[in-house]
Amino acid sequence: xxxxxxxxxxxxxxxxxxxxxxxxxxxxxxxxxxxxxxxxxxxxxxxxxxxxxxxxxxxxxxxxxxxxxxxxxxxxxxxxxxxxxxxxxxxxxxxxxxxxxxxxxxxxxxxxxxxxxxxxxxxxxxxxxxxxxxxxxxxxxxxxxxxxxxxxxxxxxxxxxxxxxxxxxxxxxxxxx
Amino acid sequence: xxxxxxxxxxxxxxxxxxxxxxxxxxxxxxxxxxxxxxxxxxxxxxxxxxxxxxxxxxxxxxxxxxxxxxxxxxxxxxxxxxxxxxxxxxxxxxxxxxx
Numbered sequence: 001x002x003x004x005x006x007x008x009x010x011x012x013x014x015x016x017x018x019x020x021x022x023x024x025x026x027x028x029x030x031x032x033x034x035x036x037x038x039x040x041x042x043x044x045x046x047x048x049x050x051x052x053x054x055x056x057x058x059x060x061x062x063x064x065x066x067x068x069x070x071x072x073x074x075x076x077x078x079x080x081x082x083x084x085x086x087x088x089x090x091x092x093x094x095x096x097x098x099x100x101x102x103x104x105x106x107x108x109x110x111x112x113x114x115x116x117x118x119x120x121x122x123x124x125x126x127x128x129x130x131x132x133x134x135x136x137x138x139x140x141x142x143x144x145x146x147x148x149x150x151x152x153x154x155x156x157x158x159x160x161x162x163x164x165x166x167x168x169x170x171x172x173x174x175x176x177x
Numbered sequence: 178x179x180x181x182x183x184x185x186x187x188x189x190x191x192x193x194x195x196x197x198x199x200x201x202x203x204x205x206x207x208x209x210x211x212x213x214x215x216x217x218x219x220x221x222x223x224x225x226x227x228x229x230x231x232x233x234x235x236x237x238x239x240x241x242x243x244x245x246x247x248x249x250x251x252x253x254x255x256x257x258x259x260x261x262x263x264x265x266x267x268x269x270x271x272x273x274x275x276x
Contacts, residue, residue, distance in 0.1 A: 138256075
């Protein structure tokens with residue numbers, strides 16, 4: 001059997017040159033995040049931490065196994081969230097307008113967009129974001145080529161996708177901002 | 178009614194309008210791919226607006242957090258599942274509608 005999963009050389013993985021302190025930082029931020037979620041779910045009930053403590057630890061272990069520490073640039077993260085909020089709102093307005101319009105102004109098309117992003121979490125973020133932006137839907141991802149279903153082929157989808165990809169690259173520190 | 182009550186009503190109604198748009202799209206759009214567009218995008222915005230409207234009435238920060246959590250999970254589920262449905266449809270050779 002051929003091993004078909006291509007892995008980037010270890011030396012290229014951001015967490016390697018960030019060292020061991022980085023591993024601890026990931027555990028800390030994720031631990032705080034999961035604790036916040038438990039706090040919200042239980043309305044801050046102190047007695048619930050008998051269950052909550054072990055639940056947070058278990059979630060932390062599972063998350064470290066499933067998603068290895070990834071370096072995120074926080075300032076880029078804020079920009080990404082703002083970009084996403086505005087564009088996804090536009091996406092909703094755009095599709096609502098088309099749905100209500102008597103003549104149904106859609107002209108669907110399927111385009112292929114080769115991703116520059118490395119396989120893994122970054123590509124998953126990209127795929128999930130694209131589906132919520134105006135007029136685009138991630139249909140398939142094969143060998144870093146993303147098939148995108150477009151609601152209106154007359155719009156300039158490629159440049160929109162390039163902007164999204166740039167945001168994701170900056171979020172993962174793959175490109176200076 | 179206070180100002181925040183009026184704002185709540187405004188956000189909730191706007192949210193409901195987007196849910197309606199999603200459903201109208203589901204009924205009017207011609208194929209599985211275009212219907213996925215309508216559902217994921219319109220419902221995401223609709224739920225976002227309803228969450229904002231409800232958060233204004235929340236009694237504690239914890240319940241605001243809970244509302245945000247619901248919205249995030251629906252975002253994630255909506256975009257992942259629409260991707261999976263579109264992928265399966267393409268693999269099975271479901272033709273896309275063209276004008």
